[in-house]
Structures are given as structure tokens and as C-alpha cells.
Amino acid sequence: MSEEQKLGTAELPPRYDPKQVEDEYYQYWMDGGFYHAPVIEGRQPYTIVIPPPNVTGTLHLGHALNNTMIDILIRWKRMQGHPTLYLPGTDHAGLATQIRVEEDLRKSGGPTRHELGREAFVAKVWDWKERYHATITSQLRKLGVSVDWDREAFTMDERLSRAVRAFFVQLYKKGLIYQGTRITHWCPKDQTALSDIEVDYEERDGHMWHFRYPLADGTGDIVIATTRPETMLGDTAVAVNPEDERYKHLVGKMLRHPATGREIPIIADSYVDKEFGTGCVKITPFHDPNDFEIGLRHNLEMPQVIGPRGEMTEAAGKYAGLDRYECRKRIVADAEAEGWLVKVEDHKHAVGCCARCGTVIEPLISRQWYVKMKPLAEPAAKAVGSGQIKIVPERFTKVYLHWMENIQDWCISRQIWWGHRIPVWYCDDCGHLTVAETDPTQCEKCGSANIRQDEDALDTWFSSALWPFSTLGWPDETRDLGYFFPTDVLVTGYDILFFWVARMIFSSLELTGKIPFHTVVLHGLVRDAQGRKMSKSLGNGVDPIDVINQYGTDALRFMLVTGSSPGNDIRFQTERVENARNFANKLWNASRFVLMNLADWEPAEDADLQYDLADRWIRHRFNEAARAVNALLAEYQYGEAARTIYDFIWSEFCDWYIELVKPRLYNQEDPTRAAAQETLALVLEATLRLLHPFMPYITEAIWQRLPAQSQPVEIAPEIARQAGRSELPPSISVTGYPTPLGGWDDAEAAGRMGLIIDTIRALRSIRAEFRLGEHTKINAIVMATSDQALSVLEEGRAFIESLGKTAELTIQPVADAKPQNAATAVLAGAEVYVPVGGLIDVDKEIERISKELKTTEADLTKLLGKLANEGFLAKARPEVIAKTREEAAALAEKKGALEARLEMLRKLQ
Numbered sequence: 001m002s003e004e005q006k007l008g009t010a011e012l013p014p015r016y017d018p019k020q021v022e023d024e025y026y027q028y029w030m031d032g033g034f035y036h037a038p039v040i041e042g043r044q045p046y047t048i049v050i051p052p053p054n055v056t057g058t059l060h061l062g063h064a065l066n067n068t069m070i071d072i073l074i075r076w077k078r079m080q081g082h083p084t085l086y087l088p089g090t091d092h093a094g095l096a097t098q099i100r101v102e103e104d105l106r107k108s109g110g111p112t113r114h115e116l117g118r119e120a121f122v123a124k125v126w127d128w129k130e131r132y133h134a135t136i137t138s139q140l141r142k143l144g145v146s147v148d149w150d151r152e153a154f155t156m157d158e159r160l161s162r163a164v165r166a167f168f169v170q171l172y173k174k175g176l177i178y179q180g181t182r183i184t185h186w187c188p189k190d191q192t193a194l195s196d197i198e199v200d201y202e203e204r205d206g207h208m209w210h211f212r213y214p215l216a217d218g219t220g221d222i223v224i225a226t227t228r229p230e231t232m233l234g235d236t237a238v239a240v241n242p243e244d245e246r247y248k249h250l251v252g253k254m255l256r257h258p259a260t261g262r263e264i265p266i267i268a269d270s271y272v273d274k275e276f277g278t279g280c281v282k283i284t285p286f287h288d289p290n291d292f293e294i295g296l297r298h299n300l301e302m303p304q305v306i307g308p309r310g311e312m313t314e315a316a317g318k319y320a321g322l323d324r325y326e327c328r329k330r331i332v333a334d335a336e337a338e339g340w341l342v343k344v345e346d347h348k349h350a351v352g353c354c355a356r357c358g359t360v361i362e363p364l365i366s367r368q369w370y371v372k373m374k375p376l377a378e379p380a381a382k383a384v385g386s387g388q389i390k391i392v393p394e395r396f397t398k399v400y401l402h403w404m405e406n407i408q409d410w411c412i413s414r415q416i417w418w419g420h421r422i423p424v425w426y427c428d429d430c431g432h433l434t435v436a437e438t439d440p441t442q443c444e445k446c447g448s449a450n451i452r453q454d455e456d457a458l459d460t461w462f463s464s465a466l467w468p469f470s471t472l473g474w475p476d477e478t479r480d481l482g483y484f485f486p487t488d489v490l491v492t493g494y495d496i497l498f499f500w501v502a503r504m505i506f507s508s509l510e511l512t513g514k515i516p517f518h519t520v521v522l523h524g525l526v527r528d529a530q531g532r533k534m535s536k537s538l539g540n541g542v543d544p545i546d547v548i549n550q551y552g553t554d555a556l557r558f559m560l561v562t563g564s565s566p567g568n569d570i571r572f573q574t575e576r577v578e579n580a581r582n583f584a585n586k587l588w589n590a591s592r593f594v595l596m597n598l599a600d601w602e603p604a605e606d607a608d609l610q611y612d613l614a615d616r617w618i619r620h621r622f623n624e625a626a627r628a629v630n631a632l633l634a635e636y637q638y639g640e641a642a643r644t645i646y647d648f649i650w651s652e653f654c655d656w657y658i659e660l661v662k663p664r665l666y667n668q669e670d671p672t673r674a675a676a677q678e679t680l681a682l683v684l685e686a687t688l689r690l691l692h693p694f695m696p697y698i699t700e701a702i703w704q705r706l707p708a709q710s711q712p713v714e715i716a717p718e719i720a721r722q723a724g725r726s727e728l729p730p731s732i733s734v735t736g737y738p739t740p741l742g743g744w745d746d747a748e749a750a751g752r753m754g755l756i757i758d759t760i761r762a763l764r765s766i767r768a769e770f771r772l773g774e775h776t777k778i779n780a781i782v783m784a785t786s787d788q789a790l791s792v793l794e795e796g797r798a799f800i801e802s803l804g805k806t807a808e809l810t811i812q813p814v815a816d817a818k819p820q821n822a823a824t825a826v827l828a829g830a831e832v833y834v835p836v837g838g839l840i841d842v843d844k845e846i847e848r849i850s851k852e853l854k855t856t857e858a859d860l861t862k863l864l865g866k867l868a869n870e871g872f873l874a875k876a877r878p879e880v881i882a883k884t885r886e887e888a889a890a891l892a893e894k895k896g897a898l899e900a901r902l903e904m905l906r907k908l909q
Contacts, residue, residue, distance in 0.1 A: 012595060012705055016588040018552025021701045026141055028700075033723020034733050035078075035146040037085035039483045040718050046082040047487040048074060049468050050147065051500070052155065054093035055132045056100050059139045061526040061534065061560070061572055062493060064544040068557045069523060069564075069638055070491045071145045075693035076633055078146070079737035081713040085484050086146055087471055089153035090133055094419040094460030095190060096356055101125050101418070118417050125418045129154075139545060144553050144696045146733065151480070153471040155463045156420065163470035164420045164463045165437040167511060172435045176375060177412075179433075181367045183289040184411055185352065188310035189359040192415040193368050195459060196408050197498050199361055201350040208347040209332060210278075212340045213238060216254040216263050222247070223342055225277045227349055228287075229335075230327040232259055233316045234305035237283040239294060242268035244279050258340040259331060260317060269294050286365050306362055324362075369413040369422060369456070373506075377404045380506035383515050389505065392521045392636050393567040396494060403498055412459045419457030427451050465503035468516040475511075487517045494522040494567055521636045524569035526560070531571060531879040542572055554695035555580040561638040561694065562646065583646060584698050587691075590654045591702045594680045597665045598707055601677040606743065609675040613756075613795060614660040616749035621652050622683050623740040624750075626690055630739060645691050653687060656757060660799055681708055686738045696733065703732040710735040755789060755829045756796030762825035762832040763804035769901055770823060770836050770845070777807035781822070781833040783814040789829040821908045842908045849905065853898040860891040 029035060037045070048070050053063055070086060078084040101124055102113055113121045133154070140147065153160060171177040185194040209229050214221040226232060238255055240247035247266070254263045271294060272281050285295030285302040295302055305316040312322045319327045335341035352361045381404035383389045384397060391397045413422060425434040427443035427450065434444045434451065442449045466474070468490075472481040486508075492501065501520055508516035527533055528540040547556045558580040564570050625648040632641035661676040670676075685706050692699040703709060712734045720728035728734065759782055772778060782800070784790035793800070793811045801809050814831060818824075821837030866872050866884055873881060 012588065012592045012702065014592070016552075016585055016698065016701075018554065018584075018697065019549075022142070022144065022548075022553050022697045025697055025700050026144060028729075029146070029731065029733065030149070032729050032731060033719060033725055034728075034731050035086065035148050036150055036719060036723040037148045037484070038083050038715060038718045038722040039479060040083045040715060041483075043081075043083050043715065045085060045484050046074070046077040047085045047087070047484040048489050048491065049087045049471060049487055050089060051490075051492045051496075052089045052091040052153075052464070052467065053136050054091050054096055055129045055136065056093050056096045057132060058135050059544060061542055061544050063139075064143060064556060065523060065526055065560045065564075065570070066491060066493065067140065067143050067145050068560050069521070071143070071557075071696075072561065072638060072693040073489060073491070073633070073636075074146055075696065075733060076737055078733065079689065079692070079713060079735060081715055081736070083715055083718075085148055085151070087151050087153070087484075088137075088140065088145075088147035088149060089467075089471060090136055090155070091464055092129065092154065092156045092419060092460065094457060095192060095414055095416050096460070097125060097128065098416050098418040099190060099356065101128050104128070113417070122417055142545060142548055142553060144557070146696070151471070153467075155460075155467070159473070160463065160466070160470045161420060162437070163466050163474055164458065165423045166475045167462070167466055167507065168423055168458070169435055169437050170511065171371060176372045177369060178372065179367060179369050181365060183292040183363050184366050184368055185361045186308060186364040186366065187354040187357065187359055187361055188308065189357050190354060191308060193366060193411055193413060194354060194361065195411045195461075198355045199352045200355045201352055203348055204351045206347050206349055206351075208277075208345045209335075210342040210344070211258060211335055212342055213255045213258060213280075213282075214340075215250075216256045222250070222255070222266075222280050223278045224280050224282045226282060227347060228328070229331045230306065230312070230319075230324050231284045231287045232257075232282055232331070233312070233319060233327075234284040234286050234303050235260075235264055235282045236285060236295065236300040236303065237265050237267045237298065239267050239269045239272050239281045239283050240279060241272040241274045242270060244272075244274045246279060258335065258338070267294075267298050269297065287363055289363055292363075292365065302365060304365070306364070308362075308364065310362060368411050369424075369454075371410040371412055373407045373409050376506040376510055377407045379509045380404060380502060383505060383509065389515050389517070390519045392519060393565075396497060396522055396567060400497060400502065404502065410459075412462050413454075413456040414459055415455075416457050419460060420463055422454040422456050422458055424454040425451040426454070461499055461503055464500055465507040466511070468504055469508060469512055485512070485516075486514050489519045489521060490517045491521045491523065494524060497522065519636075522567050523564065524567060527569050527571050529571055529573045530877075531569075534572075547577060551577050551581045552584065552697070554584050554698050558583065558642060558646075558695055562642045564639040566636055583650060584695065586650055586654055587698060588702070590649075590658060591684060591705075593658060594684050595705060595707075598677055598681055601674070601681060601707065603681075603708055604674060604678060609678055610672045611675045611679070612664075612672050613749055613753055614657060614799070615672075615675055615679040616746045617753035618653065618657040618679060618683055619741070619744035620746040620750045621648060622686060622738075623744045626686070626738040627740050629690060630737070642694055645687075645694065649687060649691065653683065657683075659803055663798070663802060681706070685710065686741070689732060689735055690738045692732050693737075700732050704730070752792045752795065755792050755827070756799055758827045759793065759796070759800055759830060759832060760803045762827060763800070763806065763834065766823045766825060766832070766834045766836075767805075770840055772836070772839060774805060776839060778805070778834050778836075778839070779808040779810075780804065780806045781810045781812070781819050781835075783812055783831040783833070785814050785829055785831070787813075793830065823904060837908055842905055846902065846905050849898055849902055853895065853902065856891055856895050856898060860888060860895060863888040863891065 050070065051066060053059055074084055074086040105112065168177060185199050187194055206227055208225050208227055210223050210225045212221045213224055222238065224238060235257060240251065250266050251268045253266050255266060257264055271290060283291045283294050283300065285291045285300055286304045287306060303315045305313055306324055307313045310324045312319045312324065312327045314320050319330060322330065332341065353359060354361055381401055384391060384400055391400060423436060425440055427446060427448055429448040429450050430443060430446040432443050432445035434440050440451065443451050468487050469481060469485050472478060472485050474481055490501065504516050508514060525533060532538060532540060534541045544556060555577055559577045562580065625644055628644045629641045632644065661680065664670045664673050664676045667673065685708060688699040688703045689710065709730060712728060713736050716728050716734045719734065763780055782793055784793050790813055797809065797811060819833040819835055822833040822835045825832040863884055867888060
């Protein structure tokens with residue numbers, strides 16, 4: 001950036017080039033230290049921590065949405081004068097990253113993880129981390145986020161690793177971490193245990209197989225139903241309800257297992273539902289969590305017949321070595337051939353799948369580390385239930401509380417190498433467990449040096465749960481921790497409410513005694529134009545950098561928040577990005593016009609200027625926009641705030657005010673010209689500040705060239721000092737965020753200008769309806785319904801003549817006699833008449849509109865028929881049905897407008 005540009009003396013180029021502006025200004029912000037968060041005692045800080053992106057790959061549109069939303073709040077609060085910290089960082093992502101690196105090794109033909117060994121493999125992952133960390137930080141810079149890079153963190157930084165160990169040791173000493181042998185969710189592909197919320201349940205079509213189990217004494221049989229025949233090889237009992245009269249006499253008898261030939265007992269357990277199926281349940285303790293509990297109660301054997309890779313074990317007998325699904329086919333075939341298959345029914349059921357790779361999980365008994373959740377969940381639930389922490393939108397509060405009330409113990413050990421290794425050492429001499437924050441050299445009980453660390457790593461969310469305070473120095477009482485913690489708002493997707501948000505809340509309360517943030521703002525997912533989730537399999541993913549390269553960062557940011565609302569998904573549509581790009585161009589061109597007309601302008605006192613109605617109106621409308629945007633941002637209504645700014649800039653400032661003042665600007669002798677210049681300059685400058693959090697680049701680029709700029713906020717000098725600068729260069733990002741300005745409210749002017757604008761719109765609408773081109777001269781008669789309205793219309797005569805493009809304008813009170821052969825519009829305060837009889841061929845126009853009406857009616861009938869078709873409603877995707885309804889509504893509206901126009905034309909015949 002040239003010195004001329006920095007000083008704001010250069011003219012705006014004819015075209016806005018986002019690429020040039022964005023690269024230059026981000027570096028300008030970094031060099032200026034504008035986003036280094038200062039610690040200023042006595043001033044209330046504002047802090048948001050980034051939801052750290054995983055170093056598994058590059059950022060997607062969801063990250064772009066999340067960071068845009070955070071950055072809007074941060075820039076808004078910084079401009080309000082708060083010492084503001086937007087803390088960046090990345091997450092090591094444990095299992096997810098290890099999977100990606102293993103896939104990379106496979107594709108390149110390199111050695112496997114086990115061939116490399118732990119140390120060499122972890123080194124490979126660190127290389128991966130460095131590569132993708134660089135990519136992610138580059139992408140964040142492209143997004144224009146105003147983060148404090150001096151405080152960047154990584155979940156496996158030395159200081160964060162120390163926090164993780166302190167967390168583990170503290171919970172262990174309180175008895176809240178324990179090692180237990182129980183049924184866990186096991187992913188056969190990723191070869192690790194999973195926690196409950198890492199399992200997705202999908203409704204799938206399957207079967208229910210009914211098998212005959214004969215009594216060992218030959219006196220009969222009972223029928224068992226199962227959806228997983230392969231697990232029957234591990235049956236060690238059949239259970240019935242003790243109150244079930246059908247089977248009471250069989251309890252204690254033995255069955256001969258039809259597939260293995262082993263004898264197994266019939267037991268009674270109240271878990272069995274008498275009304276479900278046959279009332280008899282096969283018990284496979286090693287492969288079902290409910291069966292495991294029954295097995296413990298009845299002291300049953302627990303053979304493992306399915307191995308960790310989904311293969312049948314030696315305990316499966318003749319089926320050993322088969323894949324679990326191949327084994328299922330063989331058992332069913334054998335049952336049919338040998339006569340113990342009774343029947344097969346179609347059956348829909350929920351199938352648990354690994355949330356990361358989609359593999360159907362296996363419930364297996366294993367020894368894992370767990371966090372005891374009930375003592376931690378209760379205060380975390382109370383913090384939200386009492387309103388101490390607010391969740392936006394509020395409907396997610398119930399979802400959060402329900403999960404907390406029904407929470408299960410958290411399995412935190414993972415059979416992986418990348419991550420925080422569990423800080424537990426086993427003594428091979430005395431068997432004692434040493435749990436320590438620093439690596440021990442000997443057993444704390446017997447002193448033996450023959451100790452070895454647990455091989456497993458911690459669930460990645462165990463470290464992420466500490467993010468709001470470990471990044472600020474916990475467990476040390478650092479200056480940053482004391483000043484910036486608790487943080488203020490957490491902005492994140494609703495899909496990680498349990499994975500991350502809940503865990504941060506209970507971890508913070510347990511370790512610091514404080515809530516980690518006072519508000520959680522949940523946003524939705526970014527879906528494709530058809531409403532589908534973006535995925536590799538569908539090939540519908542969109543790289544935010546590709547969008548930025550084509551349309552610019554500001555266009556992407558504005559598109560993402562426009563139309564968004566907390567908790568709801570949004571759709572990515574190229575047309576919407578184009579609209580945002582067009583909005584940026586509109587602002588750029590309007591600003592060029594303003595600057596070109598301020599060459600001879602010098603600020604003046606209001607008392608020395610003659611403001612006209614348009615000046616007073618646009619100032620009032622700016623105040624209303626500023627008031628609304630501040631209120632909407634306080635409620636996290638990004639979409640409505642963006643829409644308010646868009647409407648003000650595009651419609652009121654550009655399309656109306658600039659057009660209204662052109663005659664005054666072009667007339668050097670006009671006594672109100674200086675007032676018009678003053679208003680243009682001040683409103684544009686304040687409007688740029690209003691828009692800045694949403695579109696930071698273009699607003700900075702224009703603001704730098706303005707002949708008058710607002711003063712920096714009070715904290716700006718301290719930002720400069722702590723960033724190591726003697727003075728702070730000018731930047732819009734550290735000026736005050738607009739609030740309603742004193743003396744600018746003028747409801748009377750707004751009301752008067754409203755009638756004038758409505759009159760001009762009515763004239764434009766009549767032109768459009770009757771296809772009268774801009775160069776067609778029209779006469780207009782405007783009848784005022786009151787003396788006040790008459791006065792307003794006379795005051796606005798020049799505006800109406802100029803923008804309504806009238807050859808002759810008559811303004812008069814309402815009269816009984818109405819103009820003949822005239823198109824009409826009735827407004828609040830006036831009636832507008834435009835004689836069109838001599839301007840159009842009425843008969844030809846009636847013929848044209850009649851044809852258009854006929855086509856519209858046919859199209860509408862077709863769509864209404866579709867919507868009345870039960871088959872279409874049952875088979876079509878929801879988004880297709882919704883689009884059809886929208887099209888039908890639009891056609892119905894068009895039909896009504898065409899009918900009204902025909903009626904008007906027939907009156908002219």
C-alpha cells in the first residue's frame with residue numbers, strides 16, 4: 001500500500017479489486033497491531049475464543065460462517081471501546097488426524113503406522129500438522145478475521161499439554177476418573193473405543209431372523225428372534241421375564257444351542273419385555289451392553305466371538321476367521337438347511353456407526369479409562385437451567401439439559417498414538433498405578449524403575465474441553481487468565497453442543513469455579529443450494545478460498561450472514577454471493593461519486609448550513625438504521641442486522657439520497673449545496689463504520705480516502721503501545737461504532753419524505769406496468785388528501801419532477817372529477833393519476849396481457865395439481881416440495897396483478 005493510499009489522499013480506482021485491497025489491508029492491520037488485545041485495568045474486556053479448526057485438512061464453508069460471525073461481534077465490540085480478544089488456534093484432533101495421516105501413507109505406498117513405530121509415526125503427524133496449520137492460518141487471514149495472532153494456541157502446545165495433565169490428575173485424585181472393564185463402542189476400522197456421542201445411529205432396512213432353540217431334554221423348543229445372527233455364537237443363556245406365565249416352568253432348564261451344540265441355561269430376568277417378540281431373549285454378554293449387565297447379574301461366561309477388526313474369533317468354532325457379515329450369511333444358510341430357521345421378517349432398526357468413518361460399530365468388552373459424569377453434569381446443568389449461561393436460540397436449552405440429565409460416563413481412552421498420552425504409569429513389579437503431571441522415573445509406591453506408561457491417548461475433546469482457560473494460561477494464574485477469563489460469548493455449530501460446549505462448561509466449573517462464557521450462540525450448517533449436507537461423496541463441497549478468489553472476502557462474508565438466524569441451517573447459492581459482490585460494487589461506485597463531489601468541501605457548523613428535507617430525512621434514517629443494527633447484534637441476529645444495513649445503503653442512501661441531491665451538487669450557486677456535501681460526507685463515513693464488522697476490507701479501503709474520519713476509540717493508544725508502536729496509524733477498525741447521532745433524529749422529515757418517495761414509486765410503477773420507457777414523457781396529476789399532504793408534495797415538487805420524469809406535474813387537493821383514461825395509484829395521503837390513453841395501444845395491451853394471464857393460469861394449474869398429488873408429496877424431496885410451493889405462490893401473485901391490470905385497461909377502452 002502506498003503512503004498516498006494510507007494517508008487517504010488517493011482517489012478510488014474506477015473498479016473495486018478485492019484481491020489487491022484484501023492482501024494489502026490485512027498486512028496493514030497486522031503491521032499496525034490493531035488486533036493485539038490490550039490488558040487495560042479498569043476497562044471491561046470482551047473475549048471470544050475461536051472454535052479451533054482441526055488440523056485434519058483445510059477450512060470449509062462452515063468454518064467461514066463461524067469465523068465471520070465471531071469477527072462481526074469482535075469488531076463491533078472493539079469499535080465500542082472494549083479491550084477485545086479474539087483468540088485463535090487449532091486442534092490436534094486425535095483420531096481424526098491419525099486416520100488422515102494413515103490414509104496418506106497408504107496412498108503414497110509408504111510404511112504403515114505399525115511398521116514405522118510410535119515415535120516415527122508421531123513425527124509424521126507433526127509434519128502433517130505443520131503443513132495444514134500453515135494452510136489454515138493462511139485461510140483465516142484470507143477471511144479477514146481480526147484475531148490476536150500473538151496469543152495463538154495449539155491443543156498440544158507444551159503449556160496446553162500441561163493443563164491436560166493437571167486436569168486428568170485432579171479428576172483422578174477426586175475419584176472422578178477410573179479404569180473399568182465394560183462394554184464399549186468399538187470401531188473395527190479405526191481400531192479404537194468411542195464415547196457415546198461419537199456414535200451416529202442410522203435407520204436401516206434389515207431383517208429379524210427367528211431361530212428354534214431346542215430344550216436339551218428333547219421335550220420341545222423355544223423361538224428366539226435376533227437382528228444379528230453372528231452374535232448367537234457367543235450366547236451363554238436365554239432369558240425370560242420371571243412374571244411371564246408362558247415360560248415360568250422352563251426357568252432353570254437347559255437348551256442345546258442350534259449353531260454350537262453347547263448347552264446353555266434358561267434364566268429369569270426382569271429386563272426382558274414380555275410383550276416384545278416371543279418374550280425370550282438370547283444373552284450374548286460380550287457383544288451387547290444390556291446382555292453384559294445381565295451376564296454380571298447371573299455370573300454368566302462371556303466368550304468373545306467377534307474380534308476387534310470385525311472378524312470371527314476361535315471361539316466361533318467352524319465360523320472362525322470369517323468377516324462378521326459373511327458369518328451372518330453362513331449361519332442363516334446353515335439354519336435353513338438344518339431346519340432351525342423358523343422365519344425371516346423385514347425389520348427397520350437403528351444401527352450404530354462410527355461418526356468419523358461410518359463403519360458399523362461393535363459393542364465389545366474392553367478395559368478403558370472413564371470420567372464419572374454425574375457429579376460434573378449437575379453443576380453444568382444448573383448453570384444453564386438457572387440462566388447463568390444463556391443458549392441462543394433458546395430451544396437448545398432443553399436439548400442440553402436433557403442430555404445432561406441422562407448423561408453416561410465418558411470413555412476418554414483411545415487406542416491411538418497421536419494426542420495427549422494418558423499420564424498413567426504401571427509398575428511391573430508391584431502393579432501400582434502412578435498418576436502424575438510430570439513423567440515419573442520410578443514407582444511412587446515401591447520405588448521400582450520398572451514402570452511403563454499407558455499406551456493409549458486421551459479423547460481429543462478432553463483437551464478441547466479446557467480451551468477457554470488453558471489458552472489463557474491455566475493452571476497458572478496468569479495476567480491474561482485473570483483479565484480475559486471468563487470469556488464472553490461462544491459462537492459454534494449446534495452439531496457440537498455435546499461434544500464440546502457441554503464439556504467446556506463442566507470442565508470450567510470443576511477446575512476454575514467459573515462459567516467459561518455467559519452466552520452460547522449456536523449457528524446451523526452450511527448446506528448446498530438443494531439443502532443437502534456438503535460431503536465428498538456427493539461432490540457438492542465448496543472451498544471458501546475459491547469463492548474468495550472469484551468474488552472477494554467481503555462478498556463471501558456478507559452472503560454467509562445475510563438471511564442467517566441462530567440455530568438454522570443456511571444454503572450456499574452462487575447467486576447470493578453475486579448479489580453480495582454487486583452490493584460491494586454499488587457501495588464502491590457510490591463512494592466514488594461522493595468523493596468526486598467533495599473536492600471543494602470543508603466541514604462547517606450546522607448553524608452555517610441550509611439543510612433541506614432530503615438531508616434531514618437521510619440523517620434520520622441513518623439513526624434508525626444504527627439503532628436497529630446495534631439492537632440486532634446484541635441479540636445475535638446477524639441476518640437481520642446485515643439486511644438493515646443493506647437496505648439503508650442500497651435503497652435509501654444510493655438509490656434515493658444520492659439521486660435526490662445530484663441537482664444541488666451540480667449547481668454551484670445552490671445555497672444548500674454545502675449542506676448536501678456535508679450530509680454526504682458524514683453519512684457515508686458513519687455508514688462505512690456501521691458496515692465495517694460485516695465487510696471489513698472495502699469499508700477500510702474507502703474510509704482511508706475520506707476527507708473526514710472519526711477519531712479512534714479511547715483504547716486505541718493503549719493498543720498501539722502494547723503492540724510496540726509509538727502511535728497508532730488510522731484504521732476504521734479502531735474508530736467508534738455508530739450510535740444514533742444527536743440532532744439527526746427527525747421523524748417529521750421522515751414522514752414528509754416518505755410521501756414524496758411513495759409518489760415517485762407510484763409513477764415508476766405505472767411506467768413499468770404500462771411499459772412506458774424512461775424517455776416517454778408523461779403527465780401526472782397528484783391529488784393530496786389533506787392540506788399537510790399538499791404542503792409536503794409542493795415541497796417535494798422538484799424531486800417528483802426529476803425522479804418521476806414527468807413532463808408536466810399537477811399537484812392539487814383531491815377533487816370529485818378524476819382524470820379520464822388514467823392509470824391510478826392510491827397512497828396514504830395522495831392519489832396519483834397518469835393519463836395513458838394516448839401513450840399506449842389499449843386494445844393491443846389488453847391482448848398481450850390476456851395471453852400472459854392465460855399462460856400464467858396454465859402454469860399455476862399445473863403446479864397446484866402437483867401439490868394436490870399424494871404421490872408427488874410422498875416421493876419428492878422436502879426441498880423440491882418447498883420450491884414448488886414457492887413457485888405456485890409467485891404465480892398466484894402474478895395472476896392477481898395481471899387481472900388487476902386488465903381491469904384497469906378495460907376502463908380505458
